[in-house]
Amino acid sequence: MKFQTLCSGSKGNCAILQSQHSKILIDVGLPLSTLEKGLLEFGIRPDKIDAVFVTHEHSDHVSGLEAFSKKYDKQVFVHKKGFLTLAKKSYYANHKITHFDGPFNFKDLHVDTFCCSHDSAYCCGYRFDDGNTAIATVTDLGVADSTLVDFVKGCKLVLLESNHDEQMLAKGDYPDILKRRVGGIKGHLSNTQASRLAVEMQKAGVKRLLLGHLSQNNNSPELAFYATLEQLNKNNIREGVDIIVDVVTQDKKSEVYIIE
Numbered sequence: 001m002k003f004q005t006l007c008s009g010s011k012g013n014c015a016i017l018q019s020q021h022s023k024i025l026i027d028v029g030l031p032l033s034t035l036e037k038g039l040l041e042f043g044i045r046p047d048k049i050d051a052v053f054v055t056h057e058h059s060d061h062v063s064g065l066e067a068f069s070k071k072y073d074k075q076v077f078v079h080k081k082g083f084l085t086l087a088k089k090s091y092y093a094n095h096k097i098t099h100f101d102g103p104f105n106f107k108d109l110h111v112d113t114f115c116c117s118h119d120s121a122y123c124c125g126y127r128f129d130d131g132n133t134a135i136a137t138v139t140d141l142g143v144a145d146s147t148l149v150d151f152v153k154g155c156k157l158v159l160l161e162s163n164h165d166e167q168m169l170a171k172g173d174y175p176d177i178l179k180r181r182v183g184g185i186k187g188h189l190s191n192t193q194a195s196r197l198a199v200e201m202q203k204a205g206v207k208r209l210l211l212g213h214l215s216q217n218n219n220s221p222e223l224a225f226y227a228t229l230e231q232l233n234k235n236n237i238r239e240g241v242d243i244i245v246d247v248v249t250q251d252k253k254s255e256v257y258i259i260e
């Protein structure tokens, strides 16, 4: 499978996944023109996309969904519990929204979802398995425990949220209510939380970890990377050998990962 993030962060999220028979998007939180350009550079004509998989209805994940749906009229998948909120929000995508409740198959992909504790109608992480290998995307998590590690077991690549540096958030100028929301159990994972998960995920067989959904105000790629690196080192896990860790960002596309 091929995978790339076009953008990842609190201002917009979109990833492309291509298997032998499927070309899909995970979230469309970016302008249509940027998406079209990104897809062409990836090697997919935008009208050849098979479906969009939406994690949740927050605008950093769906801001471009309506424009994309209006022009290309593609199937949009969303979890049953988030369906109504998304349907109300995205008029043009309405008739093509398919809701699901539990694992299902889409073309050559087996799709499974993870319920994220996050303050939206419903938020899910995705796991796509083509029968040969699997890729998971799990962002917008308030808490994460061993069930998340079980969910990504067998995945070669995982996009994991590493949203904020706890100290930057505490010392920053967000109002207290927002600080509590971001750091709370319905907010976002900190670098420290992500770093602990990185250790467990490596033990569960994950070979490549992409740290993403970084806060623009309370994090930096360096802080996110070093938090995880430090935790891996403490556990005698060698970055670059036992697991490769990359940081994916808001303003730059990731590299194109080919996972076999």
Ligand SMILES: [Zn+2]
Pocket: 056, 058, 118, 120, 140
């Ligand atoms: Zn959200």
Ligand SMILES: [Zn+2]
Pocket: 009, 010, 013, 058, 060, 061, 140, 213
């Ligand atoms: Zn988000």
